[in-house]
Amino acid sequence: MPTKLKNKFDVIFARERRMAKSVAFQAIKPKPFSVWEVLIPVVFILSFMRSKEQREIFAQNLLFTKKLALEAAFDLIKKGHSRETVVDRIKKKTDRLLASITQGVYSEAIRREQMKEMDLLIDHYARLIQAEGENYAELVIVAYPTREAYLNFQEKLKRAEEKVTQTARLTLGAKTDPDMVARIQAATAQVRQAEVELIFNSVNPRPPEPSGC
Numbered sequence: 428m429p430t431k432l433k434n435k436f437d438v439i440f441a442r443e444r445r446m447a448k449s450v451a452f453q454a455i456k457p458k459p460f461s462v463w464e465v466l467i468p469v470v471f472i473l474s475f476m477r478s479k480e481q482r483e484i485f486a487q488n489l490l491f492t493k494k495l496a497l498e499a500a501f502d503l504i505k506k507g508h509s510r511e512t513v514v515d516r517i518k519k520k521t522d523r524l525l526a527s528i529t530q531g532v533y534s535e536a537i538r539r540e541q542m543k544e545m546d547l548l549i550d551h552y553a554r555l556i557q558a559e560g561e562n563y564a565e566l567v568i569v570a571y572p573t574r575e576a577y578l579n580f581q582e583k584l585k586r587a588e589e590k591v592t593q594t595a596r597l598t599l600g601a602k603t604d605p606d607m608v609a610r611i612q613a614a615t616a617q618v619r620q621a622e623v624e625l626i627f628n629s630v631n632p633r634p635p636e637p638s639g640c
Contacts, residue, residue, distance in 0.1 A: 432501070432504060432505045432556060433505075435555065435556050435558075435560075435566065436497065436501050436556065438561075438562060438563050438566065439497060439552060439555055439556070439563060439566070440494070440497055441563075442563040443490055443493045443494070443497070444486070444490065446618055446619070446622070447486040447487075447489040447490050447493075448486045449614075449618045450486075450489060450611060450614045450615050450618055451485040451486040451489065453610070453613075453614035453617070453618070454485070454607065454610040454611045454614045455485055491541075492541050492544050492545050492548065492591075493548060495517050495520065495521075495545055496517075496544075496545040496548035496549045496551075496552055497548070497552045499513035499514065499516065499517060499545070499549050499552075500513075500548075500549045500550075500551075500552035500553040500556060501552070501556060503549070503553055504553055504556045504557060510549075513549070514542075514546070514549075517542070517545060518542070521538050521541065521542070525538055532598070532599060532602070533598075534594075534598040536594045536597070536598060537591060537594050537595050537598055539594075540587070540590045540591040540594045541591055543587055543590070544584070544587040544588060544590075544591055547583055547584060547587055548584070551580055551584075554570040554571075555567065555570050557570075558570040564625070564626045567626055568626065568627075574623065574627040577623065577626075577627070578623065581619055581623070585615075585616075588615075589612070592608060592611075592612075596608070
């Protein structure tokens with residue numbers, strides 16, 4: 428049983444990584460390379476690696492709340508920890524993060540909204556971990572028997588994420604890039620919609636493989 432649960436954890440986390448990388452690929456458009464970067468291989472490689480690194484950092488940021496919530500859900504199911512215990516652990520981790528960031532890009536208000544998002548995600552991941560299936564699509568179909576049920580969860584998650592974004596924009600003020608925010612939201616909606624179509628319209632569902640990753 429522990430091995431089976433760990434396999435599900437890995438399947439779910441792999442899906443979240445694919446989704447985050449796909450959103451990053453769509454939201455962060457690489458700048459055009461200059462003629463010198465193209466003509467000088469070393470410069471070109473360095474520029475290309477910086478572009479890839481930027482997307483990877485962006486994807487890791489998108490994964491922040493997902494990973495904490497998934498770990499909490501896993502401990503709820505596998506280790507039998509109480510909800511209070513796993514939530515308290517998240518609070519302590521985010522407390523340390525809040526104390527360590529002094530540039531004004533993280534705030535208690537952002538953290539509160541993230542906790543609400545993670546509360547929703549913990550329930551979602553626990554539901555998936557307890558479902559039977561070999562891949563993400565199969566877990567979803569067992570945990571959410573109808574397309575409408577899964578879309579209902581996705582809508583709740585979208586609203587929770589938007590609250591985090593709105594609060595972050597208030598915290599960052601003029602530092603906010605509204606165009607980037609719009610691209611992230613549009614890319615996220617597109618990637619998730621494609622996933623829904625693939626899962627619920629497939630005869631033999633398999634987890635989606637976003638392009639460009």
